[in-house]
Amino acid sequence: MNRLIIIDSNKCTGCGLCQMACSIHRNGQCEASLARILIYRDEKAGIFIPMTCRQCTDPPCAAACLMNVISKDYETGITIRNLEGCISCRVCQVACPFAASIFNYLQERVENCDQCGGDPQCVKYCPYGALKYTDLTDNMDLVRDAEAKRRLLP
């Protein structure tokens, strides 16, 4: 994998500009539920956590897909979908641990973030630097994060 959208939820204020940018850019329509990035909100605790496709190496959505339309692009590391074949059975939605398979009611298809082909709009519009589009090889945050996750798992 070359580059990935990395999320620093400590910087997120929940403004939702990333979602607007995504929805407008990809659907020509401004609607948070159409965005391929979502924000988990706990307003009381003041926690906002953006979540989007992690481009898993061995994606559970692809393993679960009943129409075999999800695969990996081995050049870019992106999880891609042949949406023509999708019957929107929604199994991939349930299989994704990151809630990143998004049902698009306009297209009646389930989609995931494809990093806008290398120019992710959400990152561009995030005013607080909560989203970064980074080269994996030199990102220490990500390495630390992975370590933390390993320790959290039994």
Add this chain to the structure above:
Amino acid sequence: MPKPNADSCHDSLVREHAIKTIVIIGNGAAANSAAETIRSYDPRIQVIMVARENVPEFSACALPDYLAGWVSRSQPFIKKPDDYANMGIEMHWGQSVQRIDPHTKTVATESETINYDSLIIATGSRAAVPALNGSGLRGNFVIKDVADIDAIIAHRPKHVLIVGSGNIGIEVAQALQERECKVTVIEQRERILPRIFDGEPAGRIAEILTSHGISIYTGESVVAIEGYQRVERAFTDKRAILCDTVVWAAGVRQNTELAESAGIELGKLGGISVDTGMRTNIASIFACGDCVESHDMLTGKATLSLLWTTAKDQGRIAGANSLGCKLVYPGALNLVVEDIYGQCAVSMGVNEGGLCNQDLEIFEGESEKGYWRLLVREDRIMGFQSLGITTGLGAIMALMKNRMPLRTVAKILSDQGMMRRADWYLPARPFLDRLKK
């Protein structure tokens, strides 16, 4: 990112270079997954598939959608005829394997004998039709392939009786209602979807179906079909029902006869018995998909999963191991998602029946979006069912798959720093918060 291959992908991968030819019997989800896996590991090894049918791979899961008219006839097909040759796979179409000879390492069809070094049996299953009076009359159907749907459509059904209320029966009921048929579903057990849902969610689903005009009778069995040359009425042990069409969705039978006659052992549930490497009791012969009996990931018990995802998963393991790898199948984890007139019904893991109600804690909840139900045993999630809910389910699935103890989850949720690091739990919070005692 590198493509997975024989040398880089798996630590456990030890290729056996004596293996030159792999033969796969079948052309379903399991067979194709095995073939694709073999190809991704080894671009050159000879792969021969033998299939009874003359059509490329299709997904049975899309057949009800085609029957309803929601998708075109071509939609269920997920491969094109020349995809096989393009992948370097020799496809022997329209040939049925008659015999496997483990001593000479050959399989014989009607017209040829093929040598193998490794053999993968992926013969799948067929719809079960009991030998009742009248079950051979014109107007009796099963749903297994695209031609079955063509035949139902050509029959122009008006009054349909569906026998069995598993996921296939329920999907077909909605599809035929969409075609403006009058639909009746007969279920032998006391509730619909008995293998998939518990009483409460099954009851709610039944309510939605009946409110849309589908008649459902549970606790009844079909005992005979009658008619002059074609189906005219059916009898259950309680009533007579006028119908011109009967669809049998009352379970499937594993296609194990071929394997059995070669001396391959079956399990106690009737599927081909395999170890966790998808190996049968005979050396160099593997089996995967609907035809095998595997084990449940959560309970460890023998199971016939009969699901698409399971078939693909097992095909992957059988494919890799047929090359000499030592991959281990973690067990089947059921996941069924049904659209019930626009409401998403989900069942994952095991249901109450599958857990024999042992030491089970059940948590239920209801929001404006829908209903959910969590089954917990020994501090771990064993099953989850919901109706109308689409968010937060993936995290539950992941927790179930990881066998994560709920006290660990509680610890994480009570610590902000940890919570941010393990943010993927969060969409499932509405369910998890309820588990705190």
